[in-house]
Structure formats: structure tokens, C-alpha cells
């Protein structure tokens with residue numbers, strides 16, 4: 001691990017609690033919010049899985065008025081967030097939200113609390129747009145996937161379908177008041193979703209570890225998270241009911257959210273947004289395919305860090321020289337993706353090769369993620385990263 005010489009500091013405004021069954025005690029946390037109306041937000045799959053009844057029962061049993069909305073779709077657009085915000089209309093000061101779901105649900109609630117407090121539409125509050133300046137209704141985040149780390153971050157990514165873009169909302173008002181990590185909620189997650197979201201978690205920790213904005217606090221979480229994912233993601237996919245695997249993945253993904261809050265991310269996230277916006281590739285799958293290609297591009301900038309990652313992923317680096325050990329990191333990621341049964345290339349997703357220049361150009365616009373990548377690509381280099389992800393390890397050469 002490299003210790004930064006830059007100044008750094010940290011504070012964390014949310015209370016995070018982990019434990020089996022903890023989501024059924026949500027009313028205990030809700031009591032401290034001193035509000036009487038709860039809006040529980042989720043998606044149709046979670047509703048069908050029966051995860052919401054105990055949470056609703058917990059809130060209603062404590063005498064709270066609870067309204068349920070289960071209409072969040074993957075990659076939520078601004079209109080859905082606006083619709084959720086409207087549920088609090090006229091009663092904003094007495095309302096709190098409970099987000100039960102993956103990144104899409106939690107991000108919907110983050111955008112909704114902003115709109116509930118400020119009016120307008122969620123898209124208006126994208127980075128560089130209208131300011132988020134008022135205090136917003138509080139929310140409790142209950143993740144049902146181990147991936148985005150959205151339950152511990154002050155960012156929301158939402159879709160702007162009219163411009164085929166993903167936009168980011170950001171501000172301290174987007175922190176949850178509580179994050180309740182209940183691994184039992186993730187036991188029913190299908191293997192494919194487990195694999196894709198798990199690869200997002202891995203990308204979060206690897207990009208935070210190698211970010212130019214990293215610091216020892218973020219690196220400690222990132223390296224531990226990398227090791228946990230390397231050890232447990234395969235088991236979570238192979239044995240969906242393995243509570244130990246689910247628990248480790250849930251904690252590792254929370255580490256990912258925490259460390260990228262402080263350290264920032266990198267080029268994989270820059271590439272994943274246009275892939276989602278143009279071709280509806282899930283965020284997790286986009287990160288899985290782009291991650292090894294970006295790591296191979298970045299390697300020469302910080303081989304020591306990639307050597308650490310290789311070791312954390314279980315590679316025996318004893319006797320390897322620095323670059324051989326560093327190169328083992330993307331190889332280990334490629335092997336993991338293969339074991340998980342995920343597509344390995346953009347070609348397999350039927351993304352037209354002639355659209356790679358468009359994807360490269362739009363990825364270059366993702367400055368907030370690119371600026372902390374350890375090797376900043378120009379557009380031609382970005383295109384070569386996309387060709388590498390399109391054809392697989394060897395790229396087009």
C-alpha cells in the first residue's frame with residue numbers, strides 16, 4: 001500500500017448497521033426521525049419476493065402511516081423520481097422515505113428527496129444544474145443487492161432518456177440517515193444479478209484503490225473489500241443461500257461505497273455510463289467487461305498498486321517481478337468473470353463495432369470519473385480501451 005502525502009480527512013454522517021434480520025427492526029431507526037409518514041420505495045421483483053411485508057409490518061406496528069411504491073425500474077429516469085417525490089407532497093416535513101432495493105431504488109429515493117424539498121424535476125439537479133441547497137426529507141437505505149454501495153454514498157445516477165445520457169446528482173443531502181445491511185435480504189438474488197452487481201462492487205474497490213484521489217483510509221477499505229470479493233463472490237453465485245458469502249459480499253460492497261466517496265473512481269465508471277445510456281447494459285455488466293481492459297491500460301502508471309490487487313485476489317505473487325505481479329491482477333479479474341459465467345466482451349453483447357468511437361467520445365466527457373484515473377487517456381487511447389473490451393484480452397492488434 002502506498003501512503004499518500006496529500007492531506008486527507010474523513011467523517012461519515014450516516015449510521016450503518018449490519019445484521020441478520022435487522023431490516024425488520026427498521027421502526028427503531030424510524031422512531032428517531034420523529035416523522036409520522038413513511039414512503040417505502042422498491043421494485044416489482046422485490047415485492048414479488050415478499051421482502052417488503054416484514055418491513056411494512058415493522059413500520060405500521062410502530063403506529064406509522066406507511067405508503068408503498070414498487071414501480072422503480074432498472075436505470076430509473078427522472079420522471080420516476082419525480083413521481084416518488086410527489087408522494088410526499090404537502091406533507092414533506094412529516095415524511096421520511098425507506099429505500100428497499102439495489103442501486104436503482106436507492107438512487108431513485110435520493111433524487112426524490114431532492115425534488116420533494118426543492119420542486120422541479122430530478123434531472124434539473126444534475127451536476128452543474130440547479131443547486132441542492134435546502135434540507136431534504138430523511139431516508140433509510142436497505143440494500144437488497146451487494147454491488148453499488150449506493151446505501152453509503154451521497155451520489156445518485158439517473159437516466160435522461162431524451163439525451164441518452166446518465167446524469168449524476170450529488171450533495172450532502174443525499175446521504176441516508178441510516179443504512180441497514182441485512183444479508184438475509186440478498187439470499188434470493190439470482191446468480192446472474194449476484195454476479196453482475198458483485199463485479200460493480202469489485203470495480204468500486206479497485207478504482208478507489210488506484211484512484212489518484214485515494215488515501216490510506218480509502219485504500220484500507222478498498223484492499224480489504226477486494227480480498228473479500230475475491231474470496232466470496234464465486235461462492236455467492238454458486239450457492240445463493242450461503243449466508244456467509246452473502247454477508248461478506250454485502251459488507252464488501254458497503255466498503256466500496258465508502259471508499260469511493262473519499263477516493264473517487266476511474267475510467268471504468270466513465271465508460272460504463274454511455275454503455276448503459278445507449279445500449280441498456282446493466283451497470284454491473286458494463287463495469288465487468290470494461291474493468292480488465294482499463295486495468296491493462298492503467299498498469300504502467302502504478303504497477304505497485306496492481307500488484308497489491310493481484311495479491312488481494314489470491315494470486316501467489318511470491319517470486320514474480322513487479323510487472324508480472326501487476327499484470328496478474330487483470331488476469332485474475334478475467335478468470336473471475338469467466339467463472340461467474342458473465343459475457344467477457346462487448347462483441348458478445350451485440351454492440352455494433354461502428355459505435356465504439358461514439359462510446360469512446362462520450363466516455364471522455366465523464367470528467368468527474370476520468371480525472372482520478374491513474375492514467376488519463378486521450379480519445380484515441382480511450383477508443384483502444386473499447387476495442388480491447390470489444391474483442392477481449394488481445395484487443396484488435
Ligand SMILES: [Fe+2]
Pocket residue numbers: 148200201203204269283287
Ligand atoms: Fe459502480
